[in-house]
Amino acid sequence: MNYVTERREEEKERRREEILDAAELVFSEKGFDAATMDQVARKARVSRALVYVYFKDKTALHLAICLRGLKILRELFQSARETHLTGREQIRAIGQAYMQFSEQYPTHFAAMSRFEAASHEIVQGDPCCAAMEMIQAGQKVHEETVLALAKGMADKTLRNDLGNLMQISITLWGFTHGTIQLAQTKSNFMATLGITKESFMSQAVELVMQSLINRTGGGKK
Structure with missing residues (x-):
């Protein structure tokens, strides 16, 4: 890639x-249903056509915001995992990180919740592009758990009979996500x-931990 082409690509990505x-600001201010592409264009100071x-x-804007949110969430989960020594501490920290994410990034959390509520319809309408990328990004988040x-x-420090760990991760996500929404x-x-x-x-996290910890060995705390 030559210099001119590289600069052009950088400019496109920046724009x-x-x-x-x-779009994040407009969705935050107006709500997803009321927000329009015209409002996004005005906020970005560009033409609607651009x-x-x-x-x-x-919907494409919505999915792009979801992808941003999942990238942030994966980084938070990875940091939680890498800054704690035991698996028990890591899982507790991941649960707390998800709750902190919902507070610090409410627009991303709301976008992701909306996707989950209508993911079948979105994937059906976009079977090979952003929606599938969203699903793959979500899997990477679960891989940290x-x-x-x-x-x-x-x-x-955790029970040795947990079985399918991806299924456990999805169960933990469902419990934590529902707790946040409540x-x-x-x-x-x-x-x-x-x-x-x-x-x-906080109590919700601890209730989950009680179902996971190993009570016969390192999980007595």
Whole structure:
């Protein structure tokens, strides 16, 4: 690739990222359903036609934001895994990282939740491109959890009879994701019962850990 071509590709990638930045702001401010491609173009200070050059429709923008979110989430999970010694500590840290992600990156979390709610329809409409890339990126996130589970089984801080670790990872994701959504939508109700969102989510992590730890060896803590 010559210098001119390289610069052109860099410029295209920069413009794409700027449009995606604008889309995140618009989706955050307006909500996905109310947001329009015109609003994204105005926020990015580009023409509507140029937005369509990079993203064929609002669904393509949605999936691109999901991919950003999954990249961030994988990095958070990897950091949680690499900064803790035992598998038990890694799994607890991964659960906490997911909850922190939902707080620090609410637009990404909302986009990913929307994808999960309608993933079949999206994949059917885009069977070989961004939707499949989204599924593959999600698998890479789960692989971080699988590594932590395998570590815990090896160092005897987690049970040795967990079985299919990818299935366990997906189960853990479902439990944690549901907990986060409950914390977001029912926080006012829980507050009337004296339950804070933070204590609710923290207890959820600990309940999961109680089902995973090895009580005969290194998992007594």
